[in-house]
Amino acid sequence: ETFQTQRSPLEKPTAISASRWDQSFLTNVTFLKVILWLVLLGLFVELEFGLVYFVLSLFYWMYVGTRGPGEKKRGEKSAYSVFNPGCESIQGTLTAEQFERELQFQPLGNR
Numbered sequence: 001e002t003f004q005t006q007r008s009p010l011e012k013p014t015a016i017s018a019s020r021w022d023q024s025f026l027t028n029v030t031f032l033k034v035i036l037w038l039v040l041l042g043l044f045v046e047l048e049f050g051l052v053y054f055v056l057s058l059f060y061w062m063y064v065g066t067r068g069p070g071e072k073k074r075g076e077k078s079a080y081s082v083f084n085p086g087c088e089s090i091q092g093t094l095t096a097e098q099f100e101r102e103l104q105f106q107p108l109g110n111r
Helices: 015-046 050-065 096-103
Strands: none
Touching (some): 015 050
16 A cells, blocks of 8 residues: 655645745734724823824825835826826726816716
8 A cells, every 4th residue: 555645735835835925924913003093092091191092193104105216016096186297197087077067967078
């Protein structure tokens, strides 16, 4: 009789296991950040600065959540047409002309 040995998942790492590790690591780090924020919130509440800490946290989250100009992809248009070449607007933008036509109940022939 011949015995076939099964390979351990640790012998040959795959892309799937690496991505699972990355996801699990990010989830753990995010969880630890939330726990740290809650502990600090409790500390500042005890110091009677809880509201100040919360408001400053909101400003920090807004700052972190925005992209810098270096993170813009090549060819990506800005939501503000004045920053695009030729002041070209993105698809779905409500223009003044379209708004006037809708107010006057004119057909949408020229979009």
